[in-house]
Amino acid sequence: MEGVRRRPGLGDPLAEALPCRFDLPRDLHSSLYKGRGFMYSIGLLILFPLLAGIAVARAPDNAIRAQRVRISAGAIAIATLLLTGLHLGLGPEFYAIPGWLHATLDGFFRLAGVALALVLLYFCRHIVAREWYIPVLILLQAGLMLSAELAPVHPEVAHPFYIDSFTLLMALIVGVVGGLICLHAVQYMRDYHAHEPEVADRQPAFYFVIFLFLAAMFGIVFTNHLTWLFVFWEVTTLCSFWLISYSGTDEAIRNGFRALGLNLIGGVTFAAAIAWLTYGPGLHTWELDRLVAAGSALALIPAALIAVAGLAKSAQLPFSSWLLGAMVAPTPVSALLHSSTMVKAGVFLLVKLSPVFYDTVAGLLLSLIGGVTFLVTSLVAVNQRNAKRVLAYSTIANLGLIVMCAGVGTAAAMWAAILLILFHAVAKALLFLAVGTTEHLIGSRDIEDMEGLVYRRPEMAAMLLVGILGMFLAPFGMLLSKYTTFQAFLNMDVMPGDGLLLAAILAFGSAPTLFFWSKWMGKLVAMPRRPRPSTEPIARDELIALGALTVITYVACALFPLADTVFVIPYTHYLAALGLIPDIQAVIPWETVWLMTLMLGGLFVLPLLFWLKPPRFAEVSGYLSGANVDGSASYRGAMGAERMVESRGYYMTGFFHETTLLRYGGLGTAALIALMIGGATL
Amino acid sequence: MSTHYAWWLAIAFVVLGPVVGALLAGIDRRLTARMQSRQGPPILQPVYDVLKLFEKDTLVVTRLQTLYLWFFLFFMVISGFILFLGSDLLLSLFALTVSGIFLCLAAYSTNSPYSNIGSSRELMLMMAYEPMLILVPLGFYLTTDSFRVADIVAGSPWQVLQLLGILVGFLFVLTIKLRKSPFDLSSSHHGHQELVKGLTTDFSGSDLALVEIAHWYENVILLGWLYLFFAPWGPWLALPIAFALFFVEVLVDNTHARLTWSSTLKATWWVTLLVGVTNLMLLPLVV
Known part of the structure; x- marks a missing residue:
């Protein structure tokens, strides 16, 4: 494995590292000119949501605003689909821009960075005493960035933007899933304000921030220029802060500041990485692809620093508490933060940096941070009765799994990580929105109250079931990723027992995952003991968004080999061709594919058979060990009295202790982060 | 192993699996009876039972339970x-x-308190044994460099010694999978009163027959897993050993009182860690 990786000497690292980077896309001048159209389309994709946000915010009344949200969301989704369609199979492209534009944008992003810091400081007027560290972090981060940008000599950036297949997949997730969430928000926010009259209606600003968020996400995935990327990165932090605090209650504001503070820690380490890349010894570059291409010998320190930013953004332990706090926000915000934006930005960058971590102790430690997070939050999720908290912990756990893969850095591990990002984004968006709609319909987000949803609201139950199956079973995106992950771990070779440790963590963490999802499904399919009619119709916008996400989840699971060949394989091949990762590709044997298809087929055919030729068995009420009085709801007890039946799920709160687990998990991962940065500098 | 042979074996499993499973169940009942100084039913009794179940009226709480x-x-x-x-x-x-x-x-969907607790317990048991079951293929992967059963069968004759810890751990969780005491928490095969019949309380007639047939298949699958450890020695040696170990479980069943779910979960995870994970960690030294 050593042979394929370049470890250039320290003398003139770039001169040695560069030549072989140029042999793929950048040499091809023709492709560069052909690519100009794409470059502008990237610019358009970043700018359009911003303009849409302004248009929505300036809408004169509710109806026009709703219409503008619908049109913009649809346009964003279609634009990403178009870009993907046009760029399919073209391979990675890096774009240079004319000098004047470059200088203008440089100035713009510098100003934007300063303005961002000022806006954040302005918001800090609401902090309480124990949040003193937030303005300090803002100043620290702004100082680091300014000192890097105002350096006498700073690295030249040749190609500020790029497209590759992984980026395209991310853009699709942001555009399509993000667009559908916007669509769902239209009716949801109207209901939200009707339900909670004490919350000030700031919908125009709300939609503006959401579209700004999407714009920043597009910026993150297409930008190769690290300091510009950083500005987009901080915009997402700002947006999430504002959206979490939306309701204006004290709890919401405190949780918003917690999210801000924890993400600023990541922001500071990101800024430190940029400062290191400007002033530090060794590698001098502001380009993401050069950073990745420099390999572990040169890029490990800045990569480890940026990784901390990625961990904070993707809510890994010890930073995870902000994502739990984010639940106070309206459901579309949760869906956005959990599925297509924010946390995905974190893992996106980690997967991008993954080749740097290949075969390093720092990478192993990164995997362990993900592993501890996966294990701890999976166990904690068993305790949760609140559906949104279950979803939140499972998000953190799944991102932990992705981080585990990112730290390994082989083609197989990256393959698994990228597919996990895809499956998680669609299934989690579906689940959040479905829980939000269900909450409006049945008036509760408690899992126990969802008993019998299959009979009470079949359409909602079907969506929830598809989402849950997509999260951990459905044939079998997640299973397949886990399968490849096991294989990737067992082939690791950093130190003795490393991969086994990770595999054991994965084995132990998967078990509680199975438990908490299955018992939720058990509640959904349970025959209700007493009728609890709910006839309120689902709003059209919500139905479209939910229906589309259900179909996408299904299709993503069924057609994963397609996603695999179109988006994942080209990317890992490209990295392997550059010599950044060993050229061993994850190959799913055909036998496995057809066996999976057989299982998926069964999931379609058996219900069909059941529907065509249903068994006509007599229906009775459940066994209660006494004479049933009112169906399954009550029975005649020993003394002749009527007794009501109650039975609830197992939450094992006496067995797994949420606070204890999170405390030790947090301490452990904090130590691992310190070790990772320490290990990178050694 | 030639592909033709493999196909015939797979088809034979689909067709003959229940027959073998039923015989295993019959022998199990006979052995249990002898241990309790009883005569015991005929070996084919499980088959008669299931055939009779198909004759009976099927009552359901919800029609969907049959689909599940x-x-x-x-x-x-x-x-x-x-x-x-x-x-x-x-x-x-x-x-x-x-x-x-x-x-x-299926059990959850009937929603009687007994099925409810039974299925919750079953899930808890799954949570308990799942890590150990996953370690088994991982162990085989480390010794044979493949997850494929065909490669494992053609593996090194030493693999059972290399994976001794994994084998012990597997035998431990096999007791749970076979619903044997001390771990028959979810379905009360021994008629423990408080749960009635747990998981299967609200299944009757052909529904219950389906459950029984699936269990026969399951037992054959588990026997197959057990066989894999000894497979490189050839069927003449490996099959008798697998059968013998399989019936040791009957002895365990009849000599142990039932545990609570929390002690089961703890014990299983400790065994998995101490025997399974340790075995895997030490494997590079042994191979």
Whole structure:
């Protein structure tokens, strides 16, 4: 494995590292000119949501605003689909821009960075005493960035933007899933304000921030220029802060500041990485692809620093508490933060940096941070009765799994990580929105109250079931990723027992995952003991968004080999061709594919058979060990009295202790982060 | 192993699996009876029982429960099909897990307190044994460099010694999988009163027959897993050993009182860690 990786000497690292980077896309001048159209389309994709946000915010009344949200969301989704369609199979492209534009944008992003810091400081007027560290972090981060940008000599950036297949997949997730969430928000926010009259209606600003968020996400995935990327990165932090605090209650504001503070820690380490890349010894570059291409010998320190930013953004332990706090926000915000934006930005960058971590102790430690997070939050999720908290912990756990893969850095591990990002984004968006709609319909987000949803609201139950199956079973995106992950771990070779440790963590963490999802499904399919009619119709916008996400989840699971060949394989091949990762590709044997298809087929055919030729068995009420009085709801007890039946799920709160687990998990991962940065500098 | 042979084996499993499973159940009951100084039923009694179940009226709480049971049986058969085809052991395990989840859903759907507790306990047991079951294919992967059953069968004759800890751990969770005491928490095969029949309380007639048939398949699959440890020694040696170990479980069943779910979970995870994970960690030194 050593042979394929370049470890250039320290003398003139770039001169040695560069030549072989140029042999793929950048040499091809023709492709560069052909690519100009794409470059502008990237610019358009970043700018359009911003303009849409302004248009929505300036809408004169509710109806026009709703219409503008619908049109913009649809346009964003279609634009990403178009870009993907046009760029399919073209391979990675890096774009240079004319000098004047470059200088203008440089100035713009510098100003934007300063303005961002000022806006954040302005918001800090609401902090309480124990949040003193937030303005300090803002100043620290702004100082680091300014000192890097105002350096006498700073690295030249040749190609500020790029497209590759992984980026395209991310853009699709942001555009399509993000667009559908916007669509769902239209009716949801109207209901939200009707339900909670004490919350000030700031919908125009709300939609503006959401579209700004999407714009920043597009910026993150297409930008190769690290300091510009950083500005987009901080915009997402700002947006999430504002959206979490939306309701204006004290709890919401405190949780918003917690999210801000924890993400600023990541922001500071990101800024430190940029400062290191400007002033530090060794590698001098502001380009993401050069950073990745420099390999572990040169890029490990800045990569480890940026990784901390990625961990904070993707809510890994010890930073995870902000994502739990984010639940106070309206459901579309949760869906956005959990599925297509924010946390995905974190893992996106980690997967991008993954080749740097290949075969390093720092990478192993990164995997362990993900592993501890996966294990701890999976166990904690068993305790949760609140559906949104279950979803939140499972998000953190799944991102932990992705981080585990990112730290390994082989083609197989990256393959698994990228597919996990895809499956998680669609299934989690579906689940959040479905829980939000269900909450409006049945008036509760408690899992126990969802008993019998299959009979009470079949359409909602079907969506929830598809989402849950997509999260951990459905044939079998997640299973397949886990399968490849096991294989990737067992082939690791950093130190003795490393991969086994990770595999054991994965084995132990998967078990509680199975438990908490299955018992939720058990509640959904349970025959209700007493009728609890709910006839309120689902709003059209919500139905479209939910229906589309259900179909996408299904299709993503069924057609994963397609996603695999179109988006994942080209990317890992490209990295392997550059010599950044060993050229061993994850190959799913055909036998496995057809066996999976057989299982998926069964999931379609058996219900069909059941529907065509249903068994006509007599229906009775459940066994209660006494004479049933009112169906399954009550029975005649020993003394002749009527007794009501109650039975609830197992939450094992006496067995797994949420606070204890999170405390030790947090301490452990904090130590691992310190070790990772320490290990990178050694 | 030639591909033709593998296909015949897989098809034989689908057709003959229940027959072998029924015989195993029959022998089990006979052995149990002898241990309790009883005569015991004929070896074919389980078959008679199931045939009789098909004759009976089927009562359901919800018609959908039958659909979930179909899924239970379907994924069980697929799991065994993959195993006997010589294909991927990890994939076979995934199918087995999916199958188990559908049984729980069927019981949950009836929503009587007894089925409810039974299925919750069953899920808890799954949570307990799942890590150890996953370690088994991982162990085979480390010794043979493949998850494929065909490669494991053709592996090194020393693999059972290399994976001794994994074997012990597997035998431990096998007791849970076979619903034997001290771990028969979810379905009360011994008629423990407080749970009635747990998981299967609200299944009757042909529904219950489906559950029984799926269990026969399951036992053959588990026997197949046990066989894999000794497979490189050839069937003449490996089969008798697998059978012998299988029936040791009957002895355990009859000599142990039942544990609570929390002690079961703790004990299983400790065994998995101490025997299974340790074995895997030490494997590079042994190979």
